[in-house]
Amino acid sequence: MPLVSGKLLFEKANEFGFAVGAFNFNNMEFLRAILESAEEEEAPVFVQTTESAIRYAGIEFLSGMVHAVKDKYRIPFALHLDHGKHVETVLLAIRYGYTSVMIDYSDRSYGENLEVTRRVVSLCAPLGISVEAELGQLAGIEDNVESQEEFLVDPVQAKDFALRTGIDALAPAIGTAHGAFKFKGEAKLDFERLRKVKELTNLPLVLHGASGVYYEYVNEINRYGGELEGAKGVPDEDIRKAVELGINKINTDTDLRLAFVAVLRRLMSEERKNFDPRKFFKPAMEEVKEVVKRRIRLYGSSGRASLF
Ligand code: TD3
Ligand code: ZN
Numbered sequence: 001m002p003l004v005s006g007k008l009l010f011e012k013a014n015e016f017g018f019a020v021g022a023f024n025f026n027n028m029e030f031l032r033a034i035l036e037s038a039e040e041e042e043a044p045v046f047v048q049t050t051e052s053a054i055r056y057a058g059i060e061f062l063s064g065m066v067h068a069v070k071d072k073y074r075i076p077f078a079l080h081l082d083h084g085k086h087v088e089t090v091l092l093a094i095r096y097g098y099t100s101v102m103i104d105y106s107d108r109s110y111g112e113n114l115e116v117t118r119r120v121v122s123l124c125a126p127l128g129i130s131v132e133a134e135l136g137q138l139a140g141i142e143d144n145v146e147s148q149e150e151f152l153v154d155p156v157q158a159k160d161f162a163l164r165t166g167i168d169a170l171a172p173a174i175g176t177a178h179g180a181f182k183f184k185g186e187a188k189l190d191f192e193r194l195r196k197v198k199e200l201t202n203l204p205l206v207l208h209g210a211s212g213v214y215y216e217y218v219n220e221i222n223r224y225g226g227e228l229e230g231a232k233g234v235p236d237e238d239i240r241k242a243v244e245l246g247i248n249k250i251n252t253d254t255d256l257r258l259a260f261v262a263v264l265r266r267l268m269s270e271e272r273k274n275f276d277p278r279k280f281f282k283p284a285m286e287e288v289k290e291v292v293k294r295r296i297r298l299y300g301s302s303g304r305a306s307l308f
Contacts, residue, residue: 002070004308006078006100006130009044010169010204012307013248018300019207022046023292024082024253026053029285031065033256037292038075043301044308046100046249048080051089063096075305078130082251090120099129106134106173110157117165125166132249135161136173138209148175155196162201169204169249172197174242176209180218180231180254189238191245198246207247210234211254214291217262224265239298250299259291260284 009020021038025031025047038045049062066079080100081093090101103120105113117133124131136153153172162170174190176182198205213233221228239250263284271279296302 002073002075002077003066003097003099004076004078005128006046006080006132007128007168008076008308009046009078009100010130010248012044012304013301014202014204014246016304016307017243017246018304019243019247019250020044020046020301020304021292021296021299022048022080022082022206022249022251023256023295024048024050024053024251025062026056028065029260029281030256030288031069033285033288034292035069035073035075035077037289038077038296039073040289041293041296041302042075042305043296043303044075044305045077045296045301046080047077048082048251050082051085053082054089054092059092059096063098067097076308080132084120087116087120087123090123094123094127094129100132100168101129102132102134102171104134106137106171110161114161114164117161117167121166130168131165132169132171132206133161133165133167134171134173134206134208138173139175139177152190152193153197155193155200158197159200162203167203169206170197170201171206171208174207176207176234178209178254180211180213180228180233180258182209182211182213182234183232187232187234187238189234189242191241194242194245194247204248205246206249206251207239207242208251210239210242210250211252211258212236212239212295213254213258217255217258217291220262221258221265224262224269226261226265236298243300250295252295255291255295256288259287263287 023034137151
């Protein structure tokens, strides 16, 4: 049971109360690390690419790799477009065999978000491709805490949006941010808001900007010449709570990047005579596998492949 529609993953996760890991890739090393880890954990998984990943690698390479290896794995997994900002990218993803897409008009007006998301659902639903949309905006580290509230999801609006678009999953902004610098002080997620959104929509929900930004990797990077002072992520405890409150897909990119680069920085500093990139990439890929497995366990999705 290899490449499946995101619908299937969203529905099972919502029914059984766990979250499926959604990990980003730009290259063979990350894709392999994600699929091998999910296979070893017997976990369903989303592999996903942003528009910038598509610009970097080309959609032929990204989708081509996934389709070339899909029968090697027994776990169910979906190929997902992360943060699709243009309907044209959604059409491209459909053409290249993606099984799930996100249309992200969260930075436009509510009316525009509604209209474009409806259009994407009308394109994808007949093809069995799932659609994720977003309401509210992810905070940046520079936003001050007081002014943040207006960027968070409005639960009543979420209910209206769900009913009028027919989306398969919703990403509600509840105080997380993308990248390695998520919070100035303590991490602060609006769990009450999350509880409300779940109660009013009963939709599969997606948590973006969820990386833990583990200090082991940040410290290793800083020790070997990096400058990531002040990096901060979402504590594991908050992830567990979010899953309990109804999060069913968790996006993680930064944690994989940090693990990979931590190993690269150390090895490139220690192994000064080596110029075979594989000798750097292989151990870096192994570290990405470790962090993917750690996240999959945290999300409660280990062993869940047997549900499909
Ligand atoms: O959608 N994504 C992944 C791509 C964002 C750009 O890196 C996320 O929500 C992941 O967030 P995080 O916490 O890994 O940066
Ligand atoms: Zn995101």
